[in-house]
Amino acid sequence: MVRLLKRKGNLIKLHPAQILVLGFGSLILVGTLLLMLPISTVEEGRGLNFIDALFEATSAVCVTGLAVVDTGTTFTLFGQIVLLVLIQFGGWGIMTIAIFMFIILGKKIGLKERLLLQDSLNVVTLSGVVHLVLRIIRITLIVEGLCALILAIRWSFEMTWGKAIYYGIFHSISSFNNAGFGLEPDSLSKWVGDPTINIVITFLFITGGIGFTVILDIWQKKSLRKLSLHSKIALLVTLILNIVGTLIILVSEFHNPATIGKLGLEDKLWASYFQGVVPRTAGFNTIDIGQMTLSSKVFTMVLMFIGASSGSTGGGIKVTTFAIIIFAFWAVLTNRDDVNIFKRRISWRLVNKSLSIGVIAIFFIFIIFFLLTYTEKADMSSILFETISAFGTVGLSAGLTGDLTPVGRVLITIMMFIGRLGPLTMAFALLVKKNDAKVRYAEEKILIG
Template identity: 80%
Template sequence: MVNLFKKRGNLIKLHPAQILAIGFATLIVIGTILLMLPFSTYEEGRGLNFINALFEATSAVCVTGLAVVDTGTTFTLFGQIVLLCLIQIGGWGFMTTGILMFIILGKKIGLKERLLLQDSLNLFTLSGVVQLVRKIIRITLIVEILGATALAIRWSYEMPWGKAIYYAIFHSVSAFNNAGFGLEPDNLSKWVGDPTVNLAVTFLFIIGGIGFTVILEVWQKKSLRKLSLHSKIALLMTLILNVVGFLIIFVAEFNNPHTIGNLSLNDKLWGSYFQGVVTRTAGFNTIPIGDMTLSSLVFMMALMFIGASSGSTGGGIKVTTFAIIMLAFWSVLTNREDVNIFRRRISWRLVNKSLSIGVTAIIFIFIIFFLLTFTEKADMVDILFETISAFGTVGLSTGLTGHLSPLGKLLITFLMFIGRIGPLTMAFALMSNRPESKVRYAEEKILIG
């Protein structure tokens, strides 16, 4: 990609991927400083130490939800509001927030900002990117207000109105942005069979995980047949993974007395539904993750790796990437030259990029997982689950997060950062300054398989 961003008179050149990485890193640094302030926590008037503050800030900006301290009892109102702001900005992306500031201040949005926004939101063209930001803000506010209203009404029956409204706003923002931060020590476990809480929270993170472009297209075209191929695949894969996730968790946990085994059939269904659909995107839980069967944990790791839709508040390699990889695999098995779906052909350039994202993600996960086996004294399943959860910016944990060593926290922090900006974007940020080779060598075949 042509480098359009350089400092006059110097040799410094920045690729859009590098600017995105620097932007998110800046937000994390600001959040870390704020969480280290004495009035951010209750504990003896002292803020968090640097490593814990860095971990929490990264988890919030990268909308992950992993936490080394209990959010509700550790942070003061100020600290919780800082987390909430970091979650909202992180969910939008720093470029979307930056463009919003430009709009509010009435400043001109130049080509550089538009290109960065295009890269940040994974858009095909520059056309209408600023207008898209306005729509993203409107969608966010409307959905979060609807979710908060439903939760506030429900929680007003068991807590004062003021607390119910605050709880509702916090969980609504956290859910829509697929963060998973909660104010209760056991997250949402006390409402495992509550229809209102289950439906409101899942509505929020499913909408947030589908992607802004898909939401807008569905709203504007109001017909599945008229949707773009991207939207069709995103919606289809979301539906399939949610249904399969619900069924697998229900079967695997049905007789587990530590999760849903002792619950009524109604509560079993709600618990399985919630944990089946939340796994790909948000870190909420209504059943104890550490007590789930090995089968459930392994399947949940697969869902966390896949993640949400492209251009959404969720992480992972994205459902469209996974779909393209599976379609390419099927094309190879059936000896077809083209990758086809819905009577449309997908270019091999896009297939190669999808494969690159998948391979890059696996490499980053393996490296961090391997290093964590040295730093942490825990079962391999717990370490791998924590690693994939961090990469997928999911936030679910079997209980390892609070027991991570200082070095382990830094490794997970780094992986959350990679998961938020994207593994391929991170690779571009690290290697984009290398000159493009103009040499094309002679082709030769090798044996594979």
Template identity: 50%
Template sequence: MKWSRKSINLSPYQLLILVFLACILLGSVFLKLPQATTESISWIDSVFTATSAMTVTGLIVVDTPQTFTVFGEVVILSLIQLGGLGIMSFAVLIYIMLGRKIGLKERIVIQQALNQTSLGGVVKLVKNLFVFSLIIELLGLLLLATRWVPIYGWEKGLYYSLFHSVSAFNNAGFALWSDSLTQYVGDPIINISISLLFIVGGIGFTVLMDVWKKHNFKQLSLHSKMMLFGTFITSIVAMFFVFVLEYDNPNTLGELTLPNKLWASYFQGVVPRTAGFNTIDITSLNESTAFFIIILMFIGAGSASTGGGIKLTTFMVIVFGVISFLKGQSEVVISNRSLSNTIVYRSLAISSIGMLFIIIAILIINITENTTFLVATFEVISAFGTVGLSMGLTFSLTFVGKIVIIFIMFLGKIGPLTLVFSLAQPKKKQIRFPNEDVLTG
């Protein structure tokens, strides 16, 4: 019997989620193999690790370098690459290699997977995505190799460089050291290479293609302008706040030299855009710094990028929407361009649905885990933003806690609207009703 998407009546959203879940399940099976680990791990830990890799989050319940063999690390790396560039992107590549035609239904699924607003040019975008990603990851490998090959030799040095280049570009945050990158807190090569990789990966492929083609900031699309400007401003502000708030903290920046304080502030300031690496002890952050990072993690990276969160442009649309309302304007205007109400409603829906799931998850974590409200909030939003930073709770999660974080990582990767639309009923013909005012505020 021949099966097709039409015969089982799956929407593009449902198909995307099912394929994603299938890859997580397959990855879990591979990570449970004796060849993948140095010691036996539970099924829940295997699923958690596979989900964290597939959603390019980086949260871990077992110590990656101590628990997994090279085979297990390669499985994790494969899941990171698959999750970062997108399952449907790889499917398109296979179709192209086989000489198959990409139909309308497949293009719709690709559109949803890459978070595009139109069907035009999605296949070309996927081709460019692969070429660009491979080039950037190769450049990252070469830069990191200049630091690690002299230390570890060619074989191990290149392997470490490849792993961290792919992990950084895909904003995964998995590292092959138990303390992440804390030993390189003041190392310019590691700080610059890793940060550039996850910043470029987090800006979004549509922005990168736009910059590549036009070269002139004024000619860029509004989305590209917002992403570049927003990324620059948030990075500067984040670095300043981390530097000021942690300057005298003896467990983070306090004992470092001034140059190393600046490197650590820069790195830890840009990491919450969903990268997940750390060069200082996250568990020792001041509460004010932790709360500021929570805000950054919730905002996240760019649309059609390897990062998570509600997305930077979503946050900016809401901010400009509030400003427009306070000015008494009837529409949202950014850079002399007006936004449709659909975009504003979509931004509000993404934020609201995301917040709803986050609140429920924090409530459950606070009930099931022996932790503080701040730490629970930090871990949940780190999972939602697919960031991977942890204040130490993830290692001690109960079974229920692991299930909650797994779901939130999955939600953060596929997006709140994708999940809701996959469960929603087919659209019905809309009926217009009489208007009536409601008192608000």
């Protein structure tokens, strides 16, 4: 799992996590430079300044959706296409793009590339990873294409066909990759009660958030009983969180005149459903997030922290990680030696890894949140909401994003980068020293709890 690179006669060891960091960083840098070009913005003769361009490029590559400028009015067609390409590449992942290019150029894909791809896609085995790349790209293009067509037909009733097709393509790519970038200043608020928009957009980001391995597992097995344990957990926890999220938003916002209080019952249900399922993955909104009740914001932060499934385009600690932590707690409370899920035993090594992901995530969130309290003049809940949204690569904002200071924008940029790569990957990239000592010390107990 270690790649060796030659440089001036010396061997430099790069962990796969470091290579992924460099890959995403390079893509972000290219995107930043492109968005700084005058041709990228509507205002002639000026592109975005470096910090804003870096923020937007990072948000696109990390499929977050937080924006310091309005996408529809700030960027030209060229700038918007740059964002779309960054979103698509960011959703696929660096190694998926690299392997696809290898295939196109007819180059041999060696063991090192397969190991990196395994890390990038977060799959258990090396078997069939290259074939998996082709399936991922094929599924993405088919789903995005069909949904873009449906959205274009719907939007053709209120705009020209050319604009409707473009809106369909843009929002389809943005949704499936869980990016949350939209072309309207208020996201999708004007279609809060529109069944077609609600169903298609949520289908896209829920499908993208479930993960490619789960999608392929469903396609191949065609039976819930035959699905892998990973797929069963991902689907069940996703379903539970979506239902609970919808109910919480409906109850908490039912009488709030600033969100859904003034809507009819049917529109309230659509708004609650959309805003209940969107926090774990995409950054679209059909109601004003900043006007939601504090209880809704707190629960939204929990959903953003949990995030989507492993191997998906979403962020967070992942639903499978969350499930393992919950079942591990239950095993401890019931004094059991094993962690069992669906009559299958989970190794304590995997449990420890899940707990580590949760702890490292909280650590990174706390550090960025703490620093933001120095740089931003805003209430604590808004700062924390923005921080967790960036970590979960969700893109929802309580209204703070556009008012961030330059330092604050850099901090949120760092948080989005950490969230896309994952807390454990970032930890591996920063702490690469391996302890090869063969000494095992004597065990001693300490008091805990």
